Amino acid sequence: MIVRVATEGQYELSGEALAELDRLDDAVLAALHAGDAEGFRRAFDAVVAHVRGKGRRLGDAELRESHLVLPAPDTTFKEAEKLLSDYPDRLGEA
Numbered sequence: 001m002i003v004r005v006a007t008e009g010q011y012e013l014s015g016e017a018l019a020e021l022d023r024l025d026d027a028v029l030a031a032l033h034a035g036d037a038e039g040f041r042r043a044f045d046a047v048v049a050h051v052r053g054k055g056r057r058l059g060d061a062e063l064r065e066s067h068l069v070l071p072a073p074d075t076t077f078k079e080a081e082k083l084l085s086d087y088p089d090r091l092g093e094a
Contacts, residue, residue, distance in 0.1 A: 004066035011055025037077035048073045
């Protein structure tokens, strides 16, 4: 799966890294649904760190269609509420 981090670039994730991303992503959505801004920040930072750490960064010349686009790493809770309102609960639905 190709994941774009807005303002940053694209990463390719597969296998267990993708499954773990789905688990981490659940915490982001749970925090948003609960109105927990601090929990969102922790969970979203973990998602971005996971994508950066476990994904293979695609070079600028290797531009491919993104299956999932994450907001910029500095996205606020209020911005995320708007941006992720129709975000799928399971990444396989993305």
